[in-house]
Amino acid sequence: MRPHPEHHDAQAVAALLAPDILDLLESSPSSIASDTEEMHPADLADVAEKMPRESVPLFLAALPAARAAAILEYLHEELRTELLEAMSPEQAALLIAQMRPDDRADTLDEIDEDHAEDIVEALPQATRDETERLLEYAADTAGGLMTTQFVSVPETNTVEVALASVREMARAGRREAMNTVYAVNEFGALTGVLSLRELLAAPEGARISDVAWTEVHHVHPTADREDVARLTTEYDLVAVPVLDNENRLLGVVTVDDVIDAIQEEQTEDVQKLGGMEAFNEPYMQMSVYGMLKKRAGWLSILMVSEMFTTSALQHFDTELNKLPVLTLFIPLVMSSGGNSGSQATSLITRAMALKEVQLKDWWRVAARELPTGIVLGSILGIIGLIRVLVWQHLGLYDYGKNGVPYELVALNTCLSLIGIVMFGSLAGSMLPFVLRRLGFDPASASAPLVATLVDVTGLIIYFSVALMVLGKYMGG
Amino acid sequence: MRPHPEHHDAQAVAALLAPDILDLLESSPSSIASDTEEMHPADLADVAEKMPRESVPLFLAALPAARAAAILEYLHEELRTELLEAMSPEQAALLIAQMRPDDRADTLDEIDEDHAEDIVEALPQATRDETERLLEYAADTAGGLMTTQFVSVPETNTVEVALASVREMARAGRREAMNTVYAVNEFGALTGVLSLRELLAAPEGARISDVAWTEVHHVHPTADREDVARLTTEYDLVAVPVLDNENRLLGVVTVDDVIDAIQEEQTEDVQKLGGMEAFNEPYMQMSVYGMLKKRAGWLSILMVSEMFTTSALQHFDTELNKLPVLTLFIPLVMSSGGNSGSQATSLITRAMALKEVQLKDWWRVAARELPTGIVLGSILGIIGLIRVLVWQHLGLYDYGKNGVPYELVALNTCLSLIGIVMFGSLAGSMLPFVLRRLGFDPASASAPLVATLVDVTGLIIYFSVALMVLGKYMGG
Numbered sequence: 010m011r012p013h014p015e016h017h018d019a020q021a022v023a024a025l026l027a028p029d030i031l032d033l034l035e036s037s038p039s040s041i042a043s044d045t046e047e048m049h050p051a052d053l054a055d056v057a058e059k060m061p062r063e064s065v066p067l068f069l070a071a072l073p074a075a076r077a078a079a080i081l082e083y084l085h086e087e088l089r090t091e092l093l094e095a096m097s098p099e100q101a102a103l104l105i106a107q108m109r110p111d112d113r114a115d116t117l118d119e120i121d122e123d124h125a126e127d128i129v130e131a132l133p134q135a136t137r138d139e140t141e142r143l144l145e146y147a148a149d150t151a152g153g154l155m156t157t158q159f160v161s162v163p164e165t166n167t168v169e170v171a172l173a174s175v176r177e178m179a180r181a182g183r184r185e186a187m188n189t190v191y192a193v194n195e196f197g198a199l200t201g202v203l204s205l206r207e208l209l210a211a212p213e214g215a216r217i218s219d220v221a222w223t224e225v226h227h228v229h230p231t232a233d234r235e236d237v238a239r240l241t242t243e244y245d246l247v248a249v250p251v252l253d254n255e256n257r258l259l260g261v262v263t264v265d266d267v268i269d270a271i272q273e274e275q276t277e278d279v280q281k282l283g284g285m286e287a288f289n290e291p292y293m294q295m296s297v298y299g300m301l302k303k304r305a306g307w308l309s310i311l312m313v314s315e316m317f318t319t320s321a322l323q324h325f326d327t328e329l330n331k332l333p334v335l336t337l338f339i340p341l342v343m344s345s346g347g348n349s350g351s352q353a354t355s356l357i358t359r360a361m362a363l364k365e366v367q368l369k370d371w372w373r374v375a376a377r378e379l380p381t382g383i384v385l386g387s388i389l390g391i392i393g394l395i396r397v398l399v400w401q402h403l404g405l406y407d408y409g410k411n412g413v414p415y416e417l418v419a420l421n422t423c424l425s426l427i428g429i430v431m432f433g434s435l436a437g438s439m440l441p442f443v444l445r446r447l448g449f450d451p452a453s454a455s456a457p458l459v460a461t462l463v464d465v466t467g468l469i470i471y472f473s474v475a476l477m478v479l480g481k482y483m484g485g
Numbered sequence: 486m487r488p489h490p491e492h493h494d495a496q497a498v499a500a501l502l503a504p505d506i507l508d509l510l511e512s513s514p515s516s517i518a519s520d521t522e523e524m525h526p527a528d529l530a531d532v533a534e535k536m537p538r539e540s541v542p543l544f545l546a547a548l549p550a551a552r553a554a555a556i557l558e559y560l561h562e563e564l565r566t567e568l569l570e571a572m573s574p575e576q577a578a579l580l581i582a583q584m585r586p587d588d589r590a591d592t593l594d595e596i597d598e599d600h601a602e603d604i605v606e607a608l609p610q611a612t613r614d615e616t617e618r619l620l621e622y623a624a625d626t627a628g629g630l631m632t633t634q635f636v637s638v639p640e641t642n643t644v645e646v647a648l649a650s651v652r653e654m655a656r657a658g659r660r661e662a663m664n665t666v667y668a669v670n671e672f673g674a675l676t677g678v679l680s681l682r683e684l685l686a687a688p689e690g691a692r693i694s695d696v697a698w699t700e701v702h703h704v705h706p707t708a709d710r711e712d713v714a715r716l717t718t719e720y721d722l723v724a725v726p727v728l729d730n731e732n733r734l735l736g737v738v739t740v741d742d743v744i745d746a747i748q749e750e751q752t753e754d755v756q757k758l759g760g761m762e763a764f765n766e767p768y769m770q771m772s773v774y775g776m777l778k779k780r781a782g783w784l785s786i787l788m789v790s791e792m793f794t795t796s797a798l799q800h801f802d803t804e805l806n807k808l809p810v811l812t813l814f815i816p817l818v819m820s821s822g823g824n825s826g827s828q829a830t831s832l833i834t835r836a837m838a839l840k841e842v843q844l845k846d847w848w849r850v851a852a853r854e855l856p857t858g859i860v861l862g863s864i865l866g867i868i869g870l871i872r873v874l875v876w877q878h879l880g881l882y883d884y885g886k887n888g889v890p891y892e893l894v895a896l897n898t899c900l901s902l903i904g905i906v907m908f909g910s911l912a913g914s915m916l917p918f919v920l921r922r923l924g925f926d927p928a929s930a931s932a933p934l935v936a937t938l939v940d941v942t943g944l945i946i947y948f949s950v951a952l953m954v955l956g957k958y959m960g961g
Contacts, residue, residue, distance in 0.1 A: 312865050457820075
């Protein structure tokens with residue numbers, strides 16, 4: 010009962026294995042533990058998800074508590090919550106006590122508050138204290154991500170003593186943050202760090218304080234998870250220590266949690282960029298009602314803003330009635346502005362998320378986007394000009410009705426495209442700065458928001474250009 | 486000369502330190518190595534970037550080669566390339582030989598091909614062979630990411646023997662992939678894996694084959710970096726082994742490279758979603774000309790596609806001339822369709838990137854987006870209806886010119902919003918599936934592309950609804 014290591018479609022393998030496990034649950038539940046011993050808990054979690062929901066508790070009960078707890082960590086949030094809420098607080102506490110401290114806190118955060126409190130009360134005292142401490146931190150901070158299972162040794166220890174205590178801790182079954190060893194002084198303050206590899210390489214008899222790195226990159230528990238991610242990426246860390254104000258080690262954020270945080274931040278950013286509120290669940294697990302709540306708000310706001318286009322058109326209706334040919338290019342010109350704005354916004358939002366661009370760089374960005382917008386606008390303007398001339402010459406449409414020279418219609422299209430694309434690039438690139446300056450998330454500068462802004466302004470640009478180029482054909 | 490560990494604005498610290506280092510370069514270059522000994526190479530790279538370019542080679546020359554090589558790894562690509570191209574191949578080879586094998590290959594990939602070949606020829610034979618092997622793999626594959634510095638031990642070794650050889654390797658100064666120990670059989674094939682922590686925890690006297698995990702998640706060297714990332718995330722790995730067809734260990738992809746790959750993929754996806762080609766450089770380092778090349782192509786394609794809106798409007802120009810009131814709502818209705826499409830596309834593209842949604846799920850997605858679109862459309866439709874009625878009643882505009890009942894204008898706006906938003910949600914969610922089915926990257930389903938698609942179709946929907954609702958006022 011071991012999937013071939015080359016077979017990476019874990020879902021398909023899990024679907025094949027689920028019936029086998031169900032059979033075993035009927036025939037000899039006691040053999041399940043040994044039969045699945047070599048499997049990764051992530052794979053067993055996949056198997057559990059393929060089972061009928063009522064069999065999952067039996068499956069978990071057939072395994073040692075530590076193993077069942079590890080599977081719980083990898084289950085979808087929805088199923089995990091459902092399972093734990095169906096158990097008595099005492100049953101749930103037995104499992105939850107075996108989870109990694111950070112996953113334990115996250116799990117308790119997800120389930121019904123009253124039930125979670127009952128479970129916490131049923132935990133052994135030490136575990137309970139630790140859990141209550143972790144639950145105080147917001148989930149998207151270093152405190153919310155950190156585990157309290159780490160290895161620290163007094164800096165005065167010799168390498169051999171430190172190594173012996175690491176071995177002891179490893180044998181005691183600790184599962185996390187073991188690749189890095191932290192050195193602390195007599196007040197418990199962090200004074201150094203070294204990797205397990207460096208500890209192994211250190212000369213025997215040396216003191217930890219002699220071999221540890223004294224410059225330790227760390228965070229405070231209230232640090233945003235994005236800052237933890239940045240530190241991890243910048244210095245290629247596998248763990249980031251979390252210190253209190255007295256430099257005492259509270260916990261460690263491990264790289265696997267950092268990766269999850271990076272992925273979640275990215276999902277949120279893409280969703281905001283798409284013009285909606287961030288989902289907190291995978292797409293397929295979100296209810297249609299839940300989706301509506303996240304999507305309808307922004308869509309309505311954008312539409313109400315877009316109503317200014319109707320007002321603008323109403324304002325210009327005399328001109329439009331005189332020169333209905335102007336109507337033909339409204340969608341073309343507006344969408345080109347929106348597209349160039351969407352490009353600029355996506356670029357700058359991402360560069361800001363990666364800290365490639367800071368607030369103070371706004372004018373340098375503007376100095377790049379302005380010429381870029383002018384050139385892009387000119388390219389599109391020329392395409393637009395050619396379009397009008399070609400259609401006219403091929404006799405596909407007569408842009409010269411109402412006595413207007415079609416050349417001026419072409420020129421009008423060209424010039425307004427230059428103006429609008431220039432404005433779109435500039436507005437799209439500046440919007441994330443404005444949002445950040447006002448204290449909002451720059452990622453809220455969505456493509457649709459920029460498009461809407463540019464649409465409204467674009468119409469005004471379009472009619473201003475038209476008044477210049479074709480003014481005398483609109484007159485009274 | 487050690488930045489305070491709490492001070493995370495590495496750039497500011499580097500700017501402060503650069504003049505000190507420059508002074509030392511003048512006064513006592515020999516003390517630089519010991520003065521900067523405790524600093525992380527990433528920080529020293531920041532310092533180097535704040536120096537005048539001509540001083541950087543002197544700074545690197547003042548450090549031991551291994552240290553200088555580590556700094557090179559963290560420098561911006563642009564500066565690193567410039568430095569190495571300015572050195573003689575022999576000088577460059579001395580530094581490059583000390584880099585981590587995967588960074589060495591990446592670095593050589595970046596610089597001028599002829600110069601890179603000369604450098605490779607100047608490398609010591611073993612390093613040269615290893616480098617040439619790594620250079621064969623594409624940069625975005627497991628082979629391109631992997632390092633060849635890893636720890637493997639014969640599976641028949643005892644834990645104590647294995648630990649001794651790990652210590653020896655660590656002391657020999659290997660810098661990477663040391664947190665995981667790989668067990669191999671007599672043919673060199675990978676048979677198991679255990680973490681350094683597990684090796685330390687293993688009972689003395691046990692054989693490696695008894696204590697290693699036999700189920701090893703691995704990849705082949707041609708695997709896409711996204712697959713490596715997925716495996717790392719799914720199983721919380723710190724290293725992914727890369728095997729050849731005989732299951733021999735070729736190298737290991739470490740988690741820091743996986744994180745970099747994840748960030749790069751995400752940047753590419755955001756840029757594609759914004760409607761342009763992916764940049765390969767940070768925004769600020771890209772030249773304006775380079776940006777134009779990446780942005781003008783899609784922008785032109787989108788504009789040419791959007792020209793169908795002009796054609797559609799030309800087609801309906803009789804109707805428009807009869808009922809100019811229809812013009813007023815064109816931007817409003819079209820942009821609402823584009824926005825709902827942008828939401829759906831962002832959601833599905835991201836869900837596909839995270840493998841939450843597979844190609845075969847298309848109908849399940851459609852079954853969710855259709856009702857979502859209808860409800861969203863109804864919400865917007867009602868807002869639109871109210872807008873027309875309120876403006877009419879307040880006397881702000883008369884939608885009832887040309888003898889058309891304004892109630893029908895309101896109804897027309899409402900119904901076409903429902904149709905267009907429904908179509909936008911459906912088209913936006915299906916486009917990534919269609920692109921993937923056709924072999925394209927689903928991330929190319931950009932918000933602007935969807936908006937353009939929906940704009941053109943939206944106009945047709947708009948006029949079809951208008952013909953139904955207001956047909957008799959347009960007649961001949």
